[in-house]
Amino acid sequence: MPPPIKPVFPRPLPGEGVWKPTGPQVNGGPPVLVTTFRPELDYPSIVAYVAWFDHTRTALAYYPGASEPPNAAVRGPMMVPYSQRPRLMATFNGGFTYTDGNNGSADNGLTNEPLQDGNATLIGYRDGRVAIVRWSRGPTVGPDVAWARQSLAPIVWNGQLNPDLNDNPDSPQWGYTLGGVLRVPRTGVGIDRRGNLFFVVAEDQTVITLAKILQHIGAVRAMEFDINYEWHSLITYSHHHGLGPKLVEPQPQQSPTRYLVPDTRDFFAVYKSSRGPVTVPFK
Numbered sequence: 001m002p003p004p005i006k007p008v009f010p011r012p013l014p015g016e017g018v019w020k021p022t023g024p025q026v027n028g029g030p031p032v033l034v035t036t037f038r039p040e041l042d043y044p045s046i047v048a049y050v051a052w053f054d055h056t057r058t059a060l061a062y063y064p065g066a067s068e069p070p071n072a073a074v075r076g077p078m079m080v081p082y083s084q085r086p087r088l089m090a091t092f093n094g095g096f097t098y099t100d101g102n103n104g105s106a107d108n109g110l111t112n113e114p115l116q117d118g119n120a121t122l123i124g125y126r127d128g129r130v131a132i133v134r135w136s137r138g139p140t141v142g143p144d145v146a147w148a149r150q151s152l153a154p155i156v157w158n159g160q161l162n163p164d165l166n167d168n169p170d171s172p173q174w175g176y177t178l179g180g181v182l183r184v185p186r187t188g189v190g191i192d193r194r195g196n197l198f199f200v201v202a203e204d205q206t207v208i209t210l211a212k213i214l215q216h217i218g219a220v221r222a223m224e225f226d227i228n229y230e231w232h233s234l235i236t237y238s239h240h241h242g243l244g245p246k247l248v249e250p251q252p253q254q255s256p257t258r259y260l261v262p263d264t265r266d267f268f269a270v271y272k273s274s275r276g277p278v279t280v281p282f283k
Contacts, residue, residue, distance in 0.1 A: 017035055
C-alpha cells in the first residue's frame with residue numbers, strides 16, 4: 001500500500017489524498033487504488049485524480065486503436081477483448097501520437113512504429129515488471145519485452161523534474177495545446193520506488209505542474225501522456241452486476257464504455273495478474 005498523499009493545503013478536504021480500493025481484491029489485497037487531491041495553493045478548484053496499480057497483483061497490457069499507432073503490426077480488437085473482461089480492473093489512455101516526437105510502440109515482440117532512442121518509454125517485460133526507461137536499444141524491442149509505448153522525453157527522472165521542462169504553449173517539445181492556451185487537461189504515468197505504476201489526470205495543467213503532481217505522489221520516474229480535452233480517460237471496473245465501468249475523472253467527451261467498443265486511439269488495460277509470461281491477449 002502506498003502512503004497517503006500529503007495534502008498541499010493546510011486544511012485538507014475530507015478524504016483528500018486517502019487511497020480507496022476499486023473493484024474486487026486480488027490475493028487478499030486491492031490491486032487498484034484511487035484518490036484525489038488539490039495540487040496548487042493558487043488554484044484551489046483544480047483537482048488531480050490519481051490511480052495506483054499494484055505490480056504484484058496486476059498485469060498491464062497495451063492495445064493499438066484504429067488509427068494510433070498508424071502502422072500497427074497487428075491491429076487487434078481495438079478494445080478490451082471479450083475473453084479478458086472478467087479480469088479487467090482499469091483502463092487508461094495512451095500517450096502522444098507517433099508523429100508528435102517519433103513515439104514508437106510494440107506489442108508481443110512486434111514493433112508497430114520504430115522506437116526512438118532517448119524517448120521516455122513505458123515498458124512491460126515478459127517477467128511481469130513494468131518500468132519507465134530512456135530508450136537506447138534501437139528501433140525494435142528484444143525478446144524480453146512484452147510491450148512498449150513511448151511518449152516524448154521523461155518529465156521526472158530519479159525523483160527530480162526534467163530541467164528542460166517549459167510552460168510555452170507553442171512548444172512542440174511538450175505538445176501543442178488546443179487554442180494555444182497555457183493550461184489544459186493533461187495525463188501522465190509514473191513509477192514508484194517499488195515498481196508500482198501511477199496514472200494521473202488533472203485539468204488546467206502545464207507540463208511543469210503535471211510533473212510536480214507526479215513527483216509529489218512519489219513517482220521516481222514519469223512521462224507525459226495524452227493532453228487536451230477529448231483524449232483523457234481513466235476508467236475502473238467494479239464487477240458489481242456486470243463490469244460496472246466508471247470514469248474516475250470528469251470527462252464529458254468520453255463514455256465509461258470507451259474501451260469496451262473499438263476506439264481510434266491506443267490504450268492500456270489493467271488486468272488481474274495471471275501465471276506465465278506476460279503477453280497482450282487480442283482475443
